[in-house]
Amino acid sequence: MSVRAAEEPLHRALGLTDDELDRIVGLLGREPNALELALYGVMWSEHCSYKSSRLHLRRLPTAGDRVLVGPGENAGVVDAGDGIAVAIRIESHNHPSAIEPHQGAATGVGGILRDIFTMGARPLAVMDPLFFGSPDDARQRWLVEGVVSGISSYGNSVGVPTVGGELTFDSCYSSNPLVNVLCLGALPVDRLVLGRASGAGNLAVLLGAATGRDGIGGVSILASAGLGGGSGADAIKRPSVQVGDPFEEKRLIEACLALLDAGLVLGIQDLGGAGLACATSETAARGGVGMDVDVSSVPRRELGMAPWEVMTSESQERMLAIVTPGAWPAVEELCRRWEVRAAVVGTVTDDPSGRLRVLDRGAVVADVPASSLADGAPLYDRPLREPAGLDARRADDPTFDAPAGDSEADLCALLCDPSWVYRQYDSQLFLNTVVGPGADAALLRLAGPGLPPSERGVAITTDSAPRWCAIDPRQGVALVLAEAVANLACVGASAVAVVNCLNFGNPEHPEVMWQLSETIDGLAAACRALELPVIGGNVSLYNESTGADIDPTPVLGVLGLVEKLRRRPPGMGWVDGDASTVVLLGARRAPGALGAPGAPGAPGAPSPAAHPLGGSTWAVTCRSRRHGALPPLDLVAHREVVRLVTRLVADSVGGGDGLLDAVHDVSGGGLGVALAEMAISGGVGVRVESLEGHRELFSELPSRIVVATRRPDELVGRARDAGVPAELVGVVGGSRFVVDGLVDLGMDELAAVWSGALRARLEPV
Amino acid sequence: MATRVGVVVFPGTNCEHDALAGLEVAGARGTLVWHTETQLRTMDAIVIPGGFAHGDYLRPGALARFSPVMEAVGRFAAEGGPVVGICNGFQVLTEAGLLPGAFVKNRGLKFVCAPTTVRVEVTHSVITAGLEPGTRLCIPVNHFSGSYVCDERTLAHLRASNQVILRYLDNPNGSIDDIAGIANDAGNVVGLMPHPERAIDELLGSADGLALLRAFVSSSACVRAG
Amino acid sequence: MRFAARVEVRLRPGIADPEGTTIERALPALGFDDVRGVRTGRSFRFQVDATDVETARRRVQALADRLLANPVIEDSELEVSLEPDSGEP
Amino acid sequence: MRFAARVEVRLRPGIADPEGTTIERALPALGFDDVRGVRTGRSFRFQVDATDVETARRRVQALADRLLANPVIEDSELEVSLEPDSGEP
Ligand SMILES: Nc1ncnc2c1ncn2[C@@H]1O[C@H](COP(=O)(O)OP(=O)(O)O)[C@@H](O)[C@H]1O
Numbered sequence A: 001m002s003v004r005a006a007e008e009p010l011h012r013a014l015g016l017t018d019d020e021l022d023r024i025v026g027l028l029g030r031e032p033n034a035l036e037l038a039l040y041g042v043m044w045s046e047h048c049s050y051k052s053s054r055l056h057l058r059r060l061p062t063a064g065d066r067v068l069v070g071p072g073e074n075a076g077v078v079d080a081g082d083g084i085a086v087a088i089r090i091e092s093h094n095h096p097s098a099i100e101p102h103q104g105a106a107t108g109v110g111g112i113l114r115d116i117f118t119m120g121a122r123p124l125a126v127m128d129p130l131f132f133g134s135p136d137d138a139r140q141r142w143l144v145e146g147v148v149s150g151i152s153s154y155g156n157s158v159g160v161p162t163v164g165g166e167l168t169f170d171s172c173y174s175s176n177p178l179v180n181v182l183c184l185g186a187l188p189v190d191r192l193v194l195g196r197a198s199g200a201g202n203l204a205v206l207l208g209a210a211t212g213r214d215g216i217g218g219v220s221i222l223a224s225a226g227l228g229g230g231s232g233a234d235a236i237k238r239p240s241v242q243v244g245d246p247f248e249e250k251r252l253i254e255a256c257l258a259l260l261d262a263g264l265v266l267g268i269q270d271l272g273g274a275g276l277a278c279a280t281s282e283t284a285a286r287g288g289v290g291m292d293v294d295v296s297s298v299p300r301r302e303l304g305m306a307p308w309e310v311m312t313s314e315s316q317e318r319m320l321a322i323v324t325p326g327a328w329p330a331v332e333e334l335c336r337r338w339e340v341r342a343a344v345v346g347t348v349t350d351d352p353s354g355r356l357r358v359l360d361r362g363a364v365v366a367d368v369p370a371s372s373l374a375d376g377a378p379l380y381d382r383p384l385r386e387p388a389g390l391d392a393r394r395a396d397d398p399t400f401d402a403p404a405g406d407s408e409a410d411l412c413a414l415l416c417d418p419s420w421v422y423r424q425y426d427s428q429l430f431l432n433t434v435v436g437p438g439a440d441a442a443l444l445r446l447a448g449p450g451l452p453p454s455e456r457g458v459a460i461t462t463d464s465a466p467r468w469c470a471i472d473p474r475q476g477v478a479l480v481l482a483e484a485v486a487n488l489a490c491v492g493a494s495a496v497a498v499v500n501c502l503n504f505g506n507p508e509h510p511e512v513m514w515q516l517s518e519t520i521d522g523l524a525a526a527c528r529a530l531e532l533p534v535i536g537g538n539v540s541l542y543n544e545s546t547g548a549d550i551d552p553t554p555v556l557g558v559l560g561l562v563e564k565l566r567r568r569p570p571g572m573g574w575v576d577g578d579a580s581t582v583v584l585l586g587a588r589r590a591p592g593a594l595g596a597p598g599a600p601g602a603p604g605a606p607s608p609a610a611h612p613l614g615g616s617t618w619a620v621t622c623r624s625r626r627h628g629a630l631p632p633l634d635l636v637a638h639r640e641v642v643r644l645v646t647r648l649v650a651d652s653v654g655g656g657d658g659l660l661d662a663v664h665d666v667s668g669g670g671l672g673v674a675l676a677e678m679a680i681s682g683g684v685g686v687r688v689e690s691l692e693g694h695r696e697l698f699s700e701l702p703s704r705i706v707v708a709t710r711r712p713d714e715l716v717g718r719a720r721d722a723g724v725p726a727e728l729v730g731v732v733g734g735s736r737f738v739v740d741g742l743v744d745l746g747m748d749e750l751a752a753v754w755s756g757a758l759r760a761r762l763e764p765v
Numbered sequence B: 001m002a003t004r005v006g007v008v009v010f011p012g013t014n015c016e017h018d019a020l021a022g023l024e025v026a027g028a029r030g031t032l033v034w035h036t037e038t039q040l041r042t043m044d045a046i047v048i049p050g051g052f053a054h055g056d057y058l059r060p061g062a063l064a065r066f067s068p069v070m071e072a073v074g075r076f077a078a079e080g081g082p083v084v085g086i087c088n089g090f091q092v093l094t095e096a097g098l099l100p101g102a103f104v105k106n107r108g109l110k111f112v113c114a115p116t117t118v119r120v121e122v123t124h125s126v127i128t129a130g131l132e133p134g135t136r137l138c139i140p141v142n143h144f145s146g147s148y149v150c151d152e153r154t155l156a157h158l159r160a161s162n163q164v165i166l167r168y169l170d171n172p173n174g175s176i177d178d179i180a181g182i183a184n185d186a187g188n189v190v191g192l193m194p195h196p197e198r199a200i201d202e203l204l205g206s207a208d209g210l211a212l213l214r215a216f217v218s219s220s221a222c223v224r225a226g
Numbered sequence C, D: 001m002r003f004a005a006r007v008e009v010r011l012r013p014g015i016a017d018p019e020g021t022t023i024e025r026a027l028p029a030l031g032f033d034d035v036r037g038v039r040t041g042r043s044f045r046f047q048v049d050a051t052d053v054e055t056a057r058r059r060v061q062a063l064a065d066r067l068l069a070n071p072v073i074e075d076s077e078l079e080v081s082l083e084p085d086s087g088e089p
């Protein structure tokens, strides 16, 4: 690195292109000094500026009746009713987790929490979609173990329950695991606060941990360029991994919420990527004001830090608050009470061009327009190209592969109980968790310290389908949104808003940009069809290993609301007793397909298949077949099924007469896995008749929800009225799991396979 | 007047609001007591709730035991006042020497958040008074260092003097002798790893914890009256 | 004078050390079948100001006994030495 | 021959050590205002069988690097010595 630095001009070493340097010179009307260049380097990085994705993100629909704050702030906020607003945000911490899984994941949790309480919301729940390579490899097990323990140790200690997530294994993540973290918080509507500075003469106050040389990473090139910093060559070797301190964060949460409750803060912003450089320039730019920051006032953890180190450090657990000079003594006092460090590090100025000036003991060492850092990065319209051979891949469909194989063994191979992961998470704190991890969606009471009383509930789910998105990102992401909305319906919640984390490969590869663009178009269209706004998100690019990009992995978090939460929803487990009947809601066969077993299918002319298997979990896991045509999705029909189920479940959750004994959507692993999970969860067997072979057992055709009821006639009537197809498929009871002609297993065996699957892979020996 | 229960809050404690909610359902009035407090005279009973006092750094409870409030808790207990430590609170009480034994990491070396079934063993403690011995309660645990250990003499003494008040039926952490909760000799100081305040409503999956909280509230009322 | 101190805290012999056992169990698969008897502990390093090494040692011992180790289950072992760049107060 | 090994794993200098910081902050209240710079670590003790001390040391180093420490944020320090009651193979 130092060799490169010697040969390379400084701006390139800092990650800026020659054109970007020219742009900076144009903005400033002069050459930037080294510190200024460092500020642009971090602020114009892909991570901070979204320069490759911003043009595309604009195509997402963001408006909605309930939306109080859309994308662009630290978190999206919706009005949940009863004077309560809900804030939500999702983020990735992929790259740090790849080299130090425990701390990488832990600091990911810390960062997402700050995004929530910076809005004035108390963080109430976390979810963690995770993606790794095959757990049969020891390094992957080390990653899984470390990431899960990192989330567990930080989340549990800071006192925010982790109520769900996802766990995906695929070789494309071998050198680049994905660690996404979603956080949901709630606030009294009138405590909503934004990250902006205002009022010349007001103070910029740094709260929380002392600043060290954490995560300076790429910028540490400055040290080797001979531009100061007491650390010299040491800094270059310094890893850009930070150690999280949940105890500091816990105090910081309490202190910040207390400051906001007391009305002592005008604006507040967390310090995340690019540290103080980002927090000061963004708050100033959003408020249209200037700011002076004196680095010598910043409490340090280490000796001899240079101004660029202080400005770009990514030390964790810090916040920047804007307060009036009159309020400062009260702020200090409150912070002392919570044992949180507070220091005035700057002042808001009325500089007409909104300049950020960095001072060192009074001497100006950098002077640039704040908005040029925060919003001035060039937006790239990078070239797009559809990956070669996609049509051929879609045509290479496994649906009519012969022979069918052993369906019983296949079903067992698809069963997996993720509780190995979520038992390590406190999922219950705050006494809100009505449905925790292990179900279709988490369902929480909308309550917390300081919130107005309410009977409402809030539901949340995260979903993804990278295999589908690799075949067809546009259709794939629509299927993901459809599944998420169905998941919410299963706990009686209506979807109200979407956040997304777009994990993609290298944007300099036109194929990756095409995937990104297609994903955004697919998400935008699906959101419009379902009338859902996107209220926030995060883009993580450069997820690749040795030149190979990961499968496109958009992860969606969807928020739902329940009007009255008085009783637990039926859940996925059915109950024994007087013959509960299993009913499949939604079209049993793909539209346009003939429906006869094995119908129109010679290999090579697979479509329309009644029970498509392209891209299915079965095809990938049991047959190593990654390609094929995605199942069709009719969002209008989907909406009807989802509405019906939401109504039925919401009715029983609200205290009404429950028509359903159990409910679960058909997703990964198809009907077979859905039925098996319902049986295992209820501890009661089932007899399912006349399925159309293994295809119907494993197809992941969307828009289907399985329910159990003791009043099938009434249910079928309700479905007919709603225009939703409904078919009786089996009868609950006994101690065997039977799908005629395909599977016949004792419940004990089935449950043992399910509960042992993950442990066996993660803890061999 | 309702029984007044002081709920001790250290920096890093996180179950204090849940404890308040549980006490309220059980009929008491809870008040948060910050760890720098040195007076507990206005309280009828004390709860040390769960969480991560001082981040659980060093060892769970190791730093918390030096907080000013702990001297007051010691005096309160010595005078016969009812004191219950839940989870992290139990760890604090052992570190402070108010209960015997210590905690090590769970067997399995992982944090465990899961429902457990415990059996009420004896009923002379402030949290089990009035319950039937043998009663089974479904109450969740939530801890990393929840494996109770003590030397053989201590264990023999705990058994002989009926101080083991709750035992796990499905020991989730490797605790010696399946111990989920113990009391001191007098029965007024109790520690338990399961979280009764997390089981106060069928909506949350179980209301079994209320039996313990109600017993605690009514025995605290008795102590005050007597 | 400033002294450098190191305190190592370990579970007392006889107290199970599942972490040590787990590491030991994983070793053969990693090609370390020549290692046994793994016991884990925690270490603390810090500086202590004292007039002489004896006082420093007593202070470190006190800190270990009162805070760093839980005597119910743990033992501690300490080392105290003059800081190289010490001398000034 | 059998050797006794001790490996101490610590966060690299400059990496934040919240546990050490928290302990240090608590010390003055306990009467230890003469202590500073607390850094925490993990220690491992075990026996290793090897033909000579050099080989033993190499094995211990390999174990520390591969399993006990993550060199991205941690350093390890090791001590290897002949077990007193060793000598026989
Ligand atoms: N990493 C994780 N953290 C917490 N919960 C998880 C994790 N992975 C899976 N779960 C939980 O396990 C359940 C099953 O997950 P999944 O199979 O992805 O559900 P679905 O197919 O309904 O989307 C969900 O409740 C999910 O929240």
Ligand SMILES: [Mg+2]
Pocket (backbone or CB within 6 Å): A440, A461, A462, A463, A483, A484, A487
């Ligand atoms: Mg889901």
